[in-house]
Amino acid sequence: MTLRFTKIAIFLAALIPLERLVWKAFHDGLGANPIEVITHSTGDWTLILILTTLSITPLRKLTKQYWLIGVRRMIGLFAFFYGCLHFTTYIWLDKFFNVHEMVKDIAKRPFITVGFSAFVLLIPLALTSTAWSIRRLGGKNWQRLHRLIYLTGILAVVHYTWLVKADLRKPIAYGVVLGILLLYRVGVWVSEKRRQAIPAPARSLV
Ligand code: HEM
Secondary structure, eight states: OHHHHHHHHHHHHHHHHHHHHHHHHHTTOSOSOHHHHHHHHHHHHHHHHHHHHHHHHHHHHHHOOGGGHHHHHHHHHHHHHHHHHHHHIIIIIITTTOHHHHHHHHHHOTHHHHHHHHHHHHHHHHHTOSHHHHHHHOHHHHHHHHTHHHHHHHHHHHHHHHHOOSOOHHHHHHHHHHHHHHHHHHHHHHHHHHHHHSOHHHHTTO
């Protein structure tokens, strides 16, 4: 029951950035360059939600709040949702589906290709986020596939760092958070390997 309420609360909270944009759009609040505001807001929220998804496992283990796993999928799907809005803003509102304009822009601003790669990698993760997919793929394969989220996070931070012209503080902050989350994984992996290297009878004494 509590998890259900938590899920509803997270669902509603995750919609706030979109609601804010819609509210601003109807109240002349998007300023002189609305497309830029929408692109930046949706890009920011995609990255924040990717990092939040990545932080669930360490948080769950460190705090022993095991219920957190129950909200990871929803947060990941919201990352994909904001990624779709971000991408749609670019191809629709910014470039108006003009392929020639997009190709020119990509040649001029290679960070777009990096962002696109990050977005494309989110697609199989979103498509296989169901319990049915876990059963179909098998737990191990599903886990292997979902490790793509690490690469997505790296590409997303590179995309942001590359596009920023002067003030690097925000992309660096995101990069530091991502670095900590990846280091945690490396630490777990190393200690797991060490544990496996210890013969089974001795392992039970450790
Ligand atoms: C997982 C995928 C992606 C993430 C996490 C992401 C994230 C971001 C972030 C954080 C920003 C900067 C926001 C700010 O300045 O506050 C941004 C800007 C931008 N992104 Fe992405 N992005 C992704 C994919 C894409 C894709 C697929 C495209 C287009 C094909 C794209 C095009 C842009 C553009 C044009 C900007 C604004 C650049 C500027 O202001 O000069 N992004 N993105």
